Amino acid sequence: MELKKYLGCSRAARKLQPADLVLKNARIVNVFTDRVEEGNVAVTNGMIVGIGDYEGRKVIDLEGKYLTSGFIDAHLHLESTLVNPQVLISKAEEHGTTTFIVDPHEVANVSGTAGIDYLLSQTANLPAHVYVMIASCVPSTPIDDNGCTLDAAAMKKYLDNNRVLGLGEVMDCMSVINGDPSMNEKIELFDGKVKDGHAPNLSDEELAAYVMAGVTTDHEGTTYEYVMKERSMGMTCHIREGSAARNLEMIVRGIVENNTNTEGFCFCTDDKHIEDINREGDIDHNVRKAVSMGISPIAAVKMATIQPARCYGLRRTGAVAPGFDADLVVWDSLKNFNAQMVFFKGQLVTRKYVKMPACPPQLMDTVHIGPIDPKKLELRADGKQFPAIRMIPGQILTERADIGLPADPQTGLFRPDGKVDKIAVFERHHATGKVGVGAVLNFGLQGGAIASSVSHDSHNIIAIGDNDADILAAVRELQRTHGGYTIVQDGQVYDTLELPVMGLISDQSYSYVSKKLKKLITRAHRMGVPKDMAPFITLSFMALPVIPSIRLTPRGVYSVTESKFLTGPEAENP
């Protein structure tokens, strides 16, 4: 800390000068003693300088309300929320989240370091701590068709950036375990820094080998038993409540039933749409839900504050104590957790717009599809078993369902029948013309097509429909808008949410995005997508070849469990 700043703080701490701000009559959650203490919190130069009988130039009487440190989202992808990072962070901050550990994985897959630099620049001057974990698996696996490859050499320039804390979720577990040299190079590059994990369903032996490489966190645990296996090996487990993946209930139930020590747990959202944050909250939602299930409020607050701070080596974040940044949230109660006031470095957070650097033009033109041949969408329905994707509501896991495809009696080709839909993925970065086609169960879409240029992790164009014409029209629409979400019915575009920034992010206001999104989602449900399934988010995970058990890529249907293509040119028996 600069000496002049320190001296101001030290003098204020010792009451030799008034503090800048005093929050008086607070009920302070002390994450070190596990006590709630009544007191006045003095803030100077953006830092908490003392708790006690202080005088301040500005005084706010909290009238006995609860005070905690700002919450920390231990793992999220800012891009997944469709809006400009500023809009998302401002919304999350209203709910008490002031620190964000961001993996710019999506922008990196589309635009490489230019994407990461964009994200860093957009979040540099916000009234929030935004830290970045450098995306480790771009592309996520060697079988992906994405926009850019991010190797250790490209990552080097981030090592000295004090907003870069380590290596982002290492999804390609097998490359780690098998000692793939290029993966090892990335891991070595971030030696001594945090390496986030992504390890659903590893065996005990594989997980041991994975952890041994220095990976210390995971946010993919879906059961209590699995996260306790991870905990037993020292991993920190981020309990996720996102828009699509909701793992809190399963894990917290186990914690409560087994009276498990929560010191190795944090909270995260991973991927959460802004309208969900608006509706149910951000990390405050995780905390509220955990408390409602029986976690003690202080333990829950620790999981949202000091524990993620310690996990990521943030020495001045996560506690209401001297020397910590004055990121402070006033809550109505430790049950409802409704944020009444939010401070970042001692300043009351308002929704004031911060002017951001413009988006470089090349990041606004990233959708490049090869010539589209309708024939490529055809799939023979010859009575043989076809490996279809069965979706699971509330999960991003899928199951393989070997089925006989419903056929058009005249052509002998697969024709969706209301139970089985067609799914297609179009490579969109390098105009290679690759198209993968498959079948999907449980999506229920009828009378049109739905498409998205957000499709993890390569962000090719993914579409589901019950007829080829609408699928093709949807893809052409997203070509026109440089990316987005769209619905097409009877050859007509119903509506499109444009996402021109790398095909991932809108350049419009929140209300514009929100309105469009609501309209599109409502229509998707009317077209048959079950109520308990988020249509676009669920769609966006169907091309992700690192989460079990079966996915579709531009190269064909892929078994994640078996690490092999089941259809397409790279399959053994196509």
Added chain:
Amino acid sequence: MELKKYLGCSRAARKLQPADLVLKNARIVNVFTDRVEEGNVAVTNGMIVGIGDYEGRKVIDLEGKYLTSGFIDAHLHLESTLVNPQVLISKAEEHGTTTFIVDPHEVANVSGTAGIDYLLSQTANLPAHVYVMIASCVPSTPIDDNGCTLDAAAMKKYLDNNRVLGLGEVMDCMSVINGDPSMNEKIELFDGKVKDGHAPNLSDEELAAYVMAGVTTDHEGTTYEYVMKERSMGMTCHIREGSAARNLEMIVRGIVENNTNTEGFCFCTDDKHIEDINREGDIDHNVRKAVSMGISPIAAVKMATIQPARCYGLRRTGAVAPGFDADLVVWDSLKNFNAQMVFFKGQLVTRKYVKMPACPPQLMDTVHIGPIDPKKLELRADGKQFPAIRMIPGQILTERADIGLPADPQTGLFRPDGKVDKIAVFERHHATGKVGVGAVLNFGLQGGAIASSVSHDSHNIIAIGDNDADILAAVRELQRTHGGYTIVQDGQVYDTLELPVMGLISDQSYSYVSKKLKKLITRAHRMGVPKDMAPFITLSFMALPVIPSIRLTPRGVYSVTESKFLTGPEAENP
């Protein structure tokens, strides 16, 4: 980790090749889940690779005995044990301590960076983790007369040493709080690294200012209330059981009575003589005592393993889990904690002597006393109140006692009377001839003098006696031996333990040191030093002007509480 090493570990973890070593039928203390689990621990390349059903090239059946990670001494001064670091570490390791966080404060005060380099070189190739915190207060205060000054510029060379973890105990609290530029420079130099504290008896406001500078640990807490004040500000508290300072009982009693979460506590010895380690143990003693007082064995093990490891950023130390160094201790029970076998990086620790680099000759010639004028030892006993030092058994704190000095009726000079002894400190680094003289209560020495060249932190020659002739003879004896402990009676040297390495460390074997020490200590007690007081260690703290409340330096009697000299040339009213 080097790829080849990792691959061997990964393959062994996945049972593709046998492990180097398997410890089977262990009861493993899992510090992450707080459970004791039965299992077999596989070790390869010095690392734990898995727990489960493993085969090994070497198998040891633990027959249900308990297994923990090696214990960590969170803070110690190796020099205080008088023997070569190797001897001390080998002895501590027999008791299950495999990691040592060392502050080379004493050698730095005598010989500066040459002393630190000596300590680093002596501990580089031992079968133990020895980490160094660079001594921050050399000299401990501006009023000290020590051998060397260690400023930020001199410390720079240690920044990239991976055995150097941060800045050693910052004893000069007021320099920190007042923003002294040279102190600030040292603190800034170690930005992002751990800064150990030393903060007995600060007010709430002072402690807040101190913590704010980035100091995160303290080992000086003597009461539960004080350590909880430190905990409430996020400090990690090292519970100390040394030879002289025994703080465990007071603190642990409070923890047990208040059911306090122990996650912010560690154990340390600080200053512990090898014969005390031999007699009652090292960190195992802290653990055993804490458990006997009601701390759960798993909590106590965490305080001795994962908690200090996390505190100092040691990512591969402190747990029995994959990816952690195979520093393992087999215990008879979680009550007695008798170490049965100790492994360092998978190798059984034996008492094999490791050849060390020789001590540079200039470090063997550091005792330089100016001409000794017996007149300087005289103290007028004119009936006025004199600020005497009252010793407290089992503490290194002292109390001021204003007394009328007993007088020789003929000369009117202070003459010890069996209740009040004379104490003197002779500057010994730069032959300045400075001598401080005072009076001490509760030491009880009669019929001679006792002297030491170990006297924190400046390590001048300190002596206590009941007559000037014996005090002077003792000082001359230590001049002859280049430092040591000595007892003189009736002008004759009773015996001397020579400590020629910087006047702090012996160049002889443990048995030589131990025998001499025992002889000297026994004699000191016979001469009147109370049984519950360690004669030489207690003596060695009487010149330390950073611990309340009163001390003697070569410049005179010093009030730590008031930060001023009470006698001598620098006193206001000498």
